[in-house]
Amino acid sequence: MCEDVKFNNDICSSSLTIEKDTDKDQVSKIPKNVDLKFGEIMSPHMLIVEWTEKKGWSAPKIQRYQDLKISPISSCLHYGITCFEGMKCYKTTSDKTLRLFRPDCNIARLKKSMKRLGMPGTDFEGKQLLKCIKELIRLDKDWVPYGEGYSLYIRPNVIANHQCLGLATPNSLLLYVITSPVGPYYPSGFKPIRLKSETKYVRAWTGGTGDVKVGGNYANTIKAAHIATKDGYDQVLWLFGKEKVITEVGAMNIFFVIKNSSTNRKEIITPSLGRGDVLPGVTRRSVIEITQKWGDIDVHEIDLSINDVSIASKSGRLLEAFATGTAAVITPISCIEYGGLNMNIPATGEVTRKLFQSLVDIQYGNILHEWSVTID
Amino acid sequence: MCEDVKFNNDICSSSLTIEKDTDKDQVSKIPKNVDLKFGEIMSPHMLIVEWTEKKGWSAPKIQRYQDLKISPISSCLHYGITCFEGMKCYKTTSDKTLRLFRPDCNIARLKKSMKRLGMPGTDFEGKQLLKCIKELIRLDKDWVPYGEGYSLYIRPNVIANHQCLGLATPNSLLLYVITSPVGPYYPSGFKPIRLKSETKYVRAWTGGTGDVKVGGNYANTIKAAHIATKDGYDQVLWLFGKEKVITEVGAMNIFFVIKNSSTNRKEIITPSLGRGDVLPGVTRRSVIEITQKWGDIDVHEIDLSINDVSIASKSGRLLEAFATGTAAVITPISCIEYGGLNMNIPATGEVTRKLFQSLVDIQYGNILHEWSVTID
Numbered sequence: 074m075c076e077d078v079k080f081n082n083d084i085c086s087s088s089l090t091i092e093k094d095t096d097k098d099q100v101s102k103i104p105k106n107v108d109l110k111f112g113e114i115m116s117p118h119m120l121i122v123e124w125t126e127k128k129g130w131s132a133p134k135i136q137r138y139q140d141l142k143i144s145p146i147s148s149c150l151h152y153g154i155t156c157f158e159g160m161k162c163y164k165t166t167s168d169k170t171l172r173l174f175r176p177d178c179n180i181a182r183l184k185k186s187m188k189r190l191g192m193p194g195t196d197f198e199g200k201q202l203l204k205c206i207k208e209l210i211r212l213d214k215d216w217v218p219y220g221e222g223y224s225l226y227i228r229p230n231v232i233a234n235h236q237c238l239g240l241a242t243p244n245s246l247l248l249y250v251i252t253s254p255v256g257p258y259y260p261s262g263f264k265p266i267r268l269k270s271e272t273k274y275v276r277a278w279t280g281g282t283g284d285v286k287v288g289g290n291y292a293n294t295i296k297a298a299h300i301a302t303k304d305g306y307d308q309v310l311w312l313f314g315k316e317k318v319i320t321e322v323g324a325m326n327i328f329f330v331i332k333n334s335s336t337n338r339k340e341i342i343t344p345s346l347g348r349g350d351v352l353p354g355v356t357r358r359s360v361i362e363i364t365q366k367w368g369d370i371d372v373h374e375i376d377l378s379i380n381d382v383s384i385a386s387k388s389g390r391l392l393e394a395f396a397t398g399t400a401a402v403i404t405p406i407s408c409i410e411y412g413g414l415n416m417n418i419p420a421t422g423e424v425t426r427k428l429f430q431s432l433v434d435i436q437y438g439n440i441l442h443e444w445s446v447t448i449d
Numbered sequence: 450m451c452e453d454v455k456f457n458n459d460i461c462s463s464s465l466t467i468e469k470d471t472d473k474d475q476v477s478k479i480p481k482n483v484d485l486k487f488g489e490i491m492s493p494h495m496l497i498v499e500w501t502e503k504k505g506w507s508a509p510k511i512q513r514y515q516d517l518k519i520s521p522i523s524s525c526l527h528y529g530i531t532c533f534e535g536m537k538c539y540k541t542t543s544d545k546t547l548r549l550f551r552p553d554c555n556i557a558r559l560k561k562s563m564k565r566l567g568m569p570g571t572d573f574e575g576k577q578l579l580k581c582i583k584e585l586i587r588l589d590k591d592w593v594p595y596g597e598g599y600s601l602y603i604r605p606n607v608i609a610n611h612q613c614l615g616l617a618t619p620n621s622l623l624l625y626v627i628t629s630p631v632g633p634y635y636p637s638g639f640k641p642i643r644l645k646s647e648t649k650y651v652r653a654w655t656g657g658t659g660d661v662k663v664g665g666n667y668a669n670t671i672k673a674a675h676i677a678t679k680d681g682y683d684q685v686l687w688l689f690g691k692e693k694v695i696t697e698v699g700a701m702n703i704f705f706v707i708k709n710s711s712t713n714r715k716e717i718i719t720p721s722l723g724r725g726d727v728l729p730g731v732t733r734r735s736v737i738e739i740t741q742k743w744g745d746i747d748v749h750e751i752d753l754s755i756n757d758v759s760i761a762s763k764s765g766r767l768l769e770a771f772a773t774g775t776a777a778v779i780t781p782i783s784c785i786e787y788g789g790l791n792m793n794i795p796a797t798g799e800v801t802r803k804l805f806q807s808l809v810d811i812q813y814g815n816i817l818h819e820w821s822v823t824i825d
Contacts, residue, residue, distance in 0.1 A: 112522065112614025119521060140518040141526075145495060145627050146488065150517075150608055153529030153664025154671070191671035228614060232526055238488025238604060238629060240667055240700060242675055251521050253614060273656060280651030282669045288529025289665020291616055293658050295530070295567030299618055324616060 081129040082196040084122055084248075086204035088132035091212065094118060096137075106218050109256035111400065112226065116213040116252040120205055123234075124194035124246040133205045135212060138251065144236045148243055154233030155288035156186035159399040160355075162210050162225040162252075162448070164217050165438035171210060171217060171448040174436050176203055178355045179229070186285040187231055191242050202229075206250055207448045213252060221437060222257025226400070258401035263429075265407035265420035266396070268322055269306035270379055271297045276311040276321060276350070283320075283350035290352075291324065298323065308396070310379075310409055313350055317379040320344050322396045325404065326357035329377065330370075330393035330424045331385050338371070339392065341424065345374040356397040356432070359444065363431050370424070379411050386416045393422030402436075403429040457505040458572040460498055460624075462580035464508035467588065470494060472513075482594050485632035487776065488602065492589040492628040496581050499610075500570035500622040509581045511588060514627065520612045524619055530609030531664035532562035535775040536731075538586050538601040538628075538824070540593050541814035547586060547593060547824040550812050552579055554731045555605070562661040563607055567618050578605075582626055583824045589628060597813060598633025602776070634777035639805075641783035641796035642772070644698055645682035646755055647673045652687040652697060652726070659696075659726035666728075667700065674699065684772070686755075686785055689726055693755040693787075696720050698772045701780065702733035705753065706746075706769035706800045707761050714747070715768065717800065721750040732773040732808070735820065739807050746800070755787050762792045769798030778812075779805040 094100050094117045104114050119138045123131040148154050158179040163172045180199040187195045210217065210225065217225040229250045233243035258264075274297045277283020282290055297309045308323035321327060321344070328343045341364055344351050364372045385391040386409075394406040407420040435442040470476050470493045480490050495514045499507040524530050534555040539548045556575040563571045586593065586601065593601040605626045609619035634640075650673045653659020658666055673685045684699035697703060697720070704719045717740055720727050740748045761767040762785075770782040783796040811818040 115522065138521065140520055142516040143519050144516055145514065145606075145625060146491065146604075150525060150531055151533050151604070151606055151664060152667035152671075153531055154668045155526055155529055157527050189672060190668050191675050226614070228522075228527070230521070230527055238602065240671065240674075242671055249521060253522075275654055275656030278651060278654040278657065280649060281654065281657075282665075287665075287668060288527060289658075289663075289668050291528035292530045292566050292663060292665050295528075295616065295618055296565060298616075299567050 079128070081131070084130045084133055084197045084201045084205065086133065086201040086208070089135065089205050089208060090132060091135040091208070092137065093212070094137040103215055104254060106220055106223055106256060109218065109223070109254055111255050111258070112253050114253055116216040116225070116254065118209060118212050120209045120250040122205070122248045124248065126193070126244040130194060130197060135209055141247070143234070146236050146238055147233070148235040148240070149232035151238070152233070152240055153289045153292065154190055154192070154243060155230065156183065156190060156286055157228060157230040157288070158183045158286060160227045161399060161436070162217050162227060163436045163438070164219045164223070166221065167438065169219060170438070171214060172436065172438050173446045173448065175355050175359065175444045176206070176446060178358070182286060182353070183229055183231065186287050189282055189285045190287055192231065192233065192246060193242065194246055209250060210252065210448055216252065216254050218254045218256070221433060222260070224255060226253045226255045228252070258404070263405050263421045265405040266307035267408040268308050268310040268406060268410065269301040269304055270310045270312055270409065270411040271301070272312065272317070275313060278313070278350055279348050281350065284346065284352060286352060294324070306410060312379055313348070318344070318376045319379060319382065320351050322406070325396035325398035325401070326352065326354040327406075328360060328395050328397065329382065329391065330422060332390040332392060334388070334390060339424070341370055341372045342377060343372070343374055345376055354397055356399060356402060359432060360397055360428055363428060382409065383411065383416060386418065391418055393420070393425050394418045395425045402432055455504070457507070460506045460509055460573050460577045460581065462509065462577040462584070465511065465581050465584060466508060467511040467584070468513065469588070470513040479591055480630060482596055482599055482632060485594065485599070485630055487631050487634070488629050490629060492592040492601070492630065494585060494588050496585045496626040498581070498624045500624065502569070502620040506570060506573060511585055517623070519610070522612050522614055523609070524611040524616070525608035527614070528609070528616055529665045529668065530566055530568070530619060531606065532559065532566055532662055533604060533606040533664070534559045534662060536603045537775060537812070538593050538603060539812045539814070540595045540599070542597065543814065545595060546814070547590060548812065548814050549822045549824065551731050551735065551820045552582070552822060554734070558662060558729070559605055559607065562663050565658055565661045566663055568607065568609065568622060569618060570622055585626060586628065586824055592628065592630050594630045594632070597809060598636070600631060602629045602631045604628070634780070639781050639797045641781040642683035643784040644684050644686040644782060644786065645677040645680055646686045646688055646785065646787040647677070648688065648693070651689065654726055655724045657726065660722065660728060662728060670700070682786060688755055689724070694720070694752045695755060695758065696727050698782070701772035701774035701777070702728065702730040704736060704771050704773065705758065705767065706798060708766040708768060710764070710766060715800070717746055717748045718753060719748070719750055721752055730773055732775060732778060735808060736773055736804055739804060758785065759787065759792060762794065767794055769796070769801050770794045771801045778808055
């Protein structure tokens with residue numbers, strides 16, 4: 074127990090209090106799988122932990138999902154001092170037990186994002202927070218939908234709550250976790266997406282915040298996404314620098330399956346993290362690690378320009394392309410527009426399908442794997 | 450009147466409703482000038498206007514300053530979709546009438562920031578919003594402090610209030626305006642600041658959002674500011690690219706007074722806006738326009754690298770340097786650190802003082818000028 078400690082560096086799961094929602098109508102309003110849209114329906118409870126300069130992390134609390142009361146001068150509302158994570162809880166296909174996918178990776182990245190924003194309170198170890206998140210999911214376990222493609226989306230969010238208009242290291246934070254039952258991104262199987270290369274707006278840059286998951290990375294993408302949609306494409310392909318190096322797609326990482334012109338062997342290529350403008354995605358990392366275990370296809374984290382991809386496409390060596398992220402897991406790419414021309418890509422290819430199935434098998438416990446953490 | 454219109458493209462000042470704070474203790478708690486710290490004490494009332502996809506801009510409302518109720522999934526809290534302005538209301542030295550400084554510039558920039566973030570609702574004309582802001586100030590007129598250096602800081606803020614975890618063009622916005630009585634940034638006259646050049650973190654980038662006033666531009670500066678302070682400096686000097694071009698200082702624009710090595714004449718130099726990574730500050734623009742009217746000093750909007758400034762400093766041609774912004778108006782710079790070496794700059798120089806006085810004379814109505822707009 075941590076109650077007697079004057080300043081808590083860590084979140085203390087043993088101090089967790091639970092105030093259940095007593096509105097039975099609300100709690101039993103579990104949506105049907107067919108009604109699930111991404112991120113619109115929220116589960117009945119939320120986890121909330123405050124950090125203050127005086128006391129560090131307060132006792133975590135699970136309470137009814139409810140509006141937050143925020144001061145009009147709170148620094149999250151003016152200076153975009155927010156960072157978040159996206160993770161999922163899956164129901165095991167065989168016995169409906171609950172599983173998280175690599176939650177340690179998400180919590181480690183949340184801390185990294187907080188540090189990049191100069192937030193205090195980053196000394197927490199992560200295990201305690203994970204315990205509290207598990208407790209939240211246990212309480213709303215009936216809200217975890219069952220079936221392949223269905224899951225409970227979990228959104229930890231940290232907002233600065235410094236109450237002064239002067240820009241400063243925040244003296245107060247609010248960490249909260251909300252959950253939302255979600256269905257498959259593409260209910261009728263894979264739906265390949267078409268990308269429009271963005272040449273005016275830039276998502277991230279070296280020395281910026283592109284390698285962490287902070288609010289400002291997303292605010293600056295809405296306009297470009299709107300233009301892409303208006304032009305008949307699904308997502309933006311983000312390029313960087315004079316060489317038009319490919320970095321991300323929408324809010325996902327990108328992979329190419331290309332036949333090497335020298336060896337004639339299939340290779341998987343994804344942008345490197347070296348410049349610091351690409352998010353180190355958990356699904357990205359998992360795809361790399363899975364293919365490394367396969368052993369029959371080389372994986373390279375190297376930079377490709379849009380021109381490199383165009384040359385590979387013209388010579389018939391661009392075999393597949395796909396995007397990765399927590400929400401859609403793996404999304405095949407069927408077309409990339411650049412300079413007014415459409416590059417068509419075969420979709421959905423063998424590697425894309427095999428990787429998707431490998432991830433799904435781990436996530437739903439079809440095969441046992443250390444990445445899949447059960448909630449007892 | 451606009452009540453009968455189904456969708457309001459503009460904010461309608463004639464529909465403004467006022468709910469006065471009836472708590473007399475609160476309303477009469479006007480702070481003494483000596484107790485004013487920047488952005489900590491807020492005036493009793495706030496202006497609030499909602500935008501929704503269905504109705505456009507709702508009837509504006511002045512109400513008691515109070516916490517906002519915000520949904521935990523509101524997109525401002527996750528994706529940093531926020532933009533704001535900083536402006537000031539001054540009490541005329543001679544007769545205490547109220548004056549705003551170039552409010553049209555701030556409102557135009559607010560719209561530009563909203564557009565860059567892909568926010569809807571940007572068809573409002575600005576005049577109506579300004580009328581509402583004037584009404585807010587009139588109501589709390591006793592909170593505008595009197596005396597040179599004292600003013601009412603006005604903070605219009607626009608936050609996206611889209612209630613879905615999916616990143617999207619927001620279907621709901623909240624525009625609110627709060628005000629705060631503030632004192633001079635440097636109560637005992639000019640206090641020159643010392644800058645630390647930042648070589649790891651980069652504030653903004655071409656194709657990013659550096660030329661608008663959005664939340665994400667500020668969140669990513671806190672860490673560097675913290676390091677600079679720890680190292681004994683007051684603010685960060687932001688550099689760009691391999692050439693280490695000077696862009697901004699802290700959250701202010703920067704100016705140099707340099708003696709031209711060919712003509713031997715004083716010149717004022719400030720970074721150009723061409724790359725799109727420098728905020729077009731209202732004080733910046735005013736300084737340029739004032740010196741252009743003087744006619745005896747050339748003003749150039751061109752890029753200087755830190756090396757250029759170092760060479761000018763070593764040869765004794767770097768005469769003055771100062772930062773500009775709404776909060777501190779003009780702040781002299783006495784030192785720039787780069788690569789572990791300190792470049793000392795004479796402060797506070799003649800041009801710095803003369804520009805400061807010119808601005809203050811307009812702001813406090815000591816001289817009549819079209820930039821100064823009275824509130825009747």
